[in-house]
Amino acid sequence: MGSSSQRKRIAFRRNFHLLRALSTSKSHAKRRSVVMDACVYIYLLKLKLEAIKREYSNLVAIKEEYLKMMNHIHNPNKEVKVEKTEEGFMNVRVRCEKGEDTLVSVLETFEEMALQVFQARVSCTNDSFSMEATTAFVSDDPNQAQLDVRDVTRAITNAIEKK
Incomplete structure (x- = not known):
């Protein structure tokens, strides 16, 4: 039964090292600070994603307005x-x-x-x-x-x- 807990510990360490690498944490010693850095990193990624979505919706609106104008030019009222x-x-x-x-x-x-x-x-x-x-x-x-x-x-x- 000890091998199961040993596998869990190894998996935890592997995931912890991946998390540390992804979050570009400056603190290598404490697990809590690495987790906090990862949470901040995830939050920043969410903010960037929202900004990209807003930009995309603005571009779609501009495209629709442009197509409407071009249609109006080619087919005047x-x-x-x-x-x-x-x-x-x-x-x-x-x-x-x-x-x-x-x-x-x-x-x-x-x-x-x-x-x-x-x-x-x-x-x-x-x-x-x-x-x-x-x-x-x-x-x-x-x-x-x-x-x-x-x-x-x-x-x-x-x-x-x-x-």
């Missing part, structure tokens, strides 16, 4: 392009987030500005609206000035924002 093609004709391209009355708002804006739609292509997905239209300025009043591309762009943008 709203885009209105108006190009003048011939005298009185304009190509209008609208892309924006899907809303309740987006098409109605854009068509009412065309009507208010005396633009007649000759051809239009509209598509809606789960979250976006897009429209391409060929319009012409039609007015009964010969003194009314021609529309500028900037005016049409501004009016359609306002209509999309108000919807």
